Structure formats: structure tokens, C-alpha cells
Amino acid sequence: MTRTTPPRPLDVTGAFPELATMSRNVTRLHPRSGVPTVEDSSVGGPLLWPRDEPWPTCTRSHEVYEVVELEAVRAWYHIAVARWSRPDDEPPTPEEQSIFDRRTPRETDSPCTDPVPLLPVAQLYARDVPGLPVPDGTDLLQILWCPFMDHDDDIPAIHVRWRRADRVTALLSPPPEPPVIELDDYWPAPCVLHPEQVTEYPAPTQLPAAVSARVDAWQEETGHHYTEFAVAPGWKTGGWGVVSSDDADAADPPRCECGTVTEPLLTVGLSEWNEDNEGGWRPLEDADADDRRGYPPVGDPTMINLGGEELQIYYCPESYEHPPLTVRVYRTL
Ligand SMILES: [Zn+2]
Ligand SMILES: [Zn+2]
Incomplete structure (x- = not known):
């Protein structure tokens, strides 16, 4: 099913005509709970x-003293999805209870220092994702991360791989997995994607100072939040990237070690839309979905929670060989 973002309830170029030249395409991935295969674009899929x-x-090195079993996290997710369709007060079966117990964080005194297999986060086929940056001769982007975010420098370990799908003849199956992960919040639940290209505008910190000052005054006067209308929420590729509006250090995309300003590749967003906000990003096809019920919640289908922050992954336009960079920011209004 396609997903269609309705027109913004308020067009920011009406209030700020300069923005007309600053629009960028961004592709909302619209992840939804599903059963993706290796042939599909996915979040949390094979x-x-x-x-x-x-x-x-x-x-x-991973300074982690509490872990959860990956297998139990995955098994409990599927049980929770199945339980959702059963009566609320039905007690868990002994088997369900044992999986629930196993997915409870447990202490560990060995700070996982062995090589940790990374977790698949996203797989994007160029045919599905308009505007996806891919090196010549490739058509598939794969992103994995370390299931322990607590590295000594606080920087997530992200692996970005582009490849040509038809060159893969024999599959690695099953791929290696970490037996334990830091938090169940770092395991992406399997989702299929419904990519849709929309328009977004810079965050306030990325605007020219004169425009930014007028945005401040406009917000004060009208009570509207500029970012709500300008910047697409949720998981997305491309666009403007950094949405922190009150952190000058996060106002610009990071520079690659070669000196080039990087470009946004993938944003691991928060909710796909926020019922209480005014931006109107809920797709038309989800108009009747009740996002306070259901498992996983319809607006939070990936179950990823990075402590309330967005994770933005950037690539170097000078060379796809240069290592990707990451930024974690709070999405502020
Ligand atoms: Zn790591
Ligand atoms: Zn570079």
C-alpha cells in the first residue's frame, strides 16, 4: 500500500518566501510492521x-553491565504482537512467561569485548527509494549497527554497505548474531517500507540569521512551531538532516575527514507522526489508525528508542569510500 502525506496545513513559504529556494526532497520511508525478505526494502529485515x-x-570496547538476550527480545516481540489480538486479561502461558523473564535485562560483569556481530538496521533498494544516493553500478544500501551504543566515545558504530543486488548469488544464511544486546530498544522490529518523496525545509539553526530571527518572532506571535511544518518526522533518507533547533553545534552536517561537508543519508527518526502536534504528517491511509492502541504502535512500528534522540547518518559526497558519520540530536520544536 502506498502512503500519502497530506499537504502541510500551513505552508511555511507563505510566511517566509525565501524558503521557496531552500526546499529539498526527502523520502519518508514509512516503515510498517511486516515480514520483509532479503528481496525487500526493510527496517529490521534480513x-x-x-x-x-x-x-x-x-x-x-563496551562498558555495558546489563544486557538482554536477543533471541528472547525477538521472541517476546512476536508473542506481544500475537497477544494483542487476544483478550486483555488472558494470563501468559508458562512458555510466554519464561520468554518474558529471559528478556528482562540481566547483569553481566564481562564488558563485551569480543567482536560483536552487528545488527541489520535497514536495507534500501534504489528501485524503491526515490533519490537514494548509490555509487555507480550499485542499487542496494545496507545499514547495520552495533547493539551496544555505549562506546567510550559515545559514538554509535554504524556500518554502511552499498552493493549490486544481482551480484549476490549465494546467501549468507543464517548471518551471525550477537547473543546479547544492550537494550531491547536497539533491536529494530521487522518492517516493510512504503517510501514517499516529500518536501522539507531547513531547521531554524540552518536558516540565514535574518530569516531565523523572523521565524522566532513569528513563532512568538502565532504560537506555531516552524519545525513542525518544515521538517519531516520519522525514518527518512535525504532532506536537510539536522533538526536540532537549539544546539549550534548540531546546526550543520558534519565534515568528513577529507574536509567535505557530508550529506544526509538516513535518519532514524522518532515517531512517524505526533498526534498532538500540528504538522499533519500522518499519512491519509493511516487516518483511521488508533496510534494509542496496538502492538507495535502504528506510529512507532520499528520499536527503536535511542533515548529520545534522532540518529542521523551522513555520507561523503566526495567518495562513497569515506567512512559515514553520525549525529545524535534531540528533535526540538
Ligand atoms: Zn560496539
Ligand atoms: Zn570525504
């Missing part, structure tokens, strides 16, 4: 990964 290529690992 990757089309060749048998003869090593699976990426994280070799940094």
Missing part, C-alpha cells in the same frame, strides 16, 4: 548478504 563476504563486527 539483508541480502553474500556467503563469501565477512559479516561486519564491532571491536570497540
Whole structure:
């Protein structure tokens, strides 16, 4: 099913005509709970990964003293989805209870230092995602992350791989998995995607100072929040990227070590829309969905929670070989 973002209830170029030249395409991925295969674009789905290529690992040190079993996290998710359609007061079966107990965080005194297999986060086929940046001769982007975010430098370990899908003949199956992860919040629940290209505008910190000052005055006067109308929420590729409106350090995309300003690749967003906000980003097809009920919640289908922050992954337009960079920011209004 396609997803269609309705027109913004308020067009920011009406209030600020300068923005007309600053629009950028952004592709909302619209993840929804599903059963993706290696042939599909997905969040939290299996990757089309060749048998003869090593699976990426994280070799940094992890100062983590509580972990959860990945298998129990996954099993409990599927139980919770199934339980949702049953009567509320039906007690868990002994098997369900044992999985629930196993997914409870447990202490560990060994700070996982062995190479940790990374978790698949997203797989994007260029045919599905308008405007997806891919090197010549490739058509598939795969993103994985370390299931421990607590590295000593606080920087998530992200692996970005572009490949050509038809070159993968024999699959690595099953791929290696970390037996334990730091939090169940870092395991992406399986989702299929319904990408849709829309328009977005810079965050206030990225606007020219004169425009930014007028935005402040306009917000004060009207009570509207500019970012709500200008910047697409949720998981997305491209666009303007940084949405922190009160952190000058996060106002610009980071620079690659080669000196080039990087471009937004993927944003791991918060909710796909916010019922209480005025931006109107809920797709028409989800108009009747009750986002306070259901499992997973319809507006939060990936179950990812990075402490309330968005994770933005950037690539270097100078060379796809240069390492990706990441920024974590609070989305502020
Ligand atoms: Zn790591
Ligand atoms: Zn570079």
C-alpha cells in the first residue's frame, strides 16, 4: 500500500518566501510492521548478504553491565504482537512467561569485548527509494549497527554497505548474531517500507540569521512551531538532516575527514507522526489508525528508542569510500 502525506496545513513559504529556494526532497520511508525478505526494502529485515563476504563486527570496547538476550527480545516481540489480538486479561502461558523473564535485562560483569556481530538496521533498494544516493553500478544500501551504543566515545558504530543486488548469488544464511544486546530498544522490529518523496525545509539553526530571527518572532506571535511544518518526522533518507533547533553545534552536517561537508543519508527518526502536534504528517491511509492502541504502535512500528534522540547518518559526497558519520540530536520544536 502506498502512503500519502497530506499537504502541510500551513505552508511555511507563505510566511517566509525565501524558503521557496531552500526546499529539498526527502523520502519518508514509512516503515510498517511486516515480514520483509532479503528481496525487500526493510527496517529490521534480513539483508541480502553474500556467503563469501565477512559479516561486519564491532571491536570497540563496551562498558555495558546489563544486557538482554536477543533471541528472547525477538521472541517476546512476536508473542506481544500475537497477544494483542487476544483478550486483555488472558494470563501468559508458562512458555510466554519464561520468554518474558529471559528478556528482562540481566547483569553481566564481562564488558563485551569480543567482536560483536552487528545488527541489520535497514536495507534500501534504489528501485524503491526515490533519490537514494548509490555509487555507480550499485542499487542496494545496507545499514547495520552495533547493539551496544555505549562506546567510550559515545559514538554509535554504524556500518554502511552499498552493493549490486544481482551480484549476490549465494546467501549468507543464517548471518551471525550477537547473543546479547544492550537494550531491547536497539533491536529494530521487522518492517516493510512504503517510501514517499516529500518536501522539507531547513531547521531554524540552518536558516540565514535574518530569516531565523523572523521565524522566532513569528513563532512568538502565532504560537506555531516552524519545525513542525518544515521538517519531516520519522525514518527518512535525504532532506536537510539536522533538526536540532537549539544546539549550534548540531546546526550543520558534519565534515568528513577529507574536509567535505557530508550529506544526509538516513535518519532514524522518532515517531512517524505526533498526534498532538500540528504538522499533519500522518499519512491519509493511516487516518483511521488508533496510534494509542496496538502492538507495535502504528506510529512507532520499528520499536527503536535511542533515548529520545534522532540518529542521523551522513555520507561523503566526495567518495562513497569515506567512512559515514553520525549525529545524535534531540528533535526540538
Ligand atoms: Zn560496539
Ligand atoms: Zn570525504
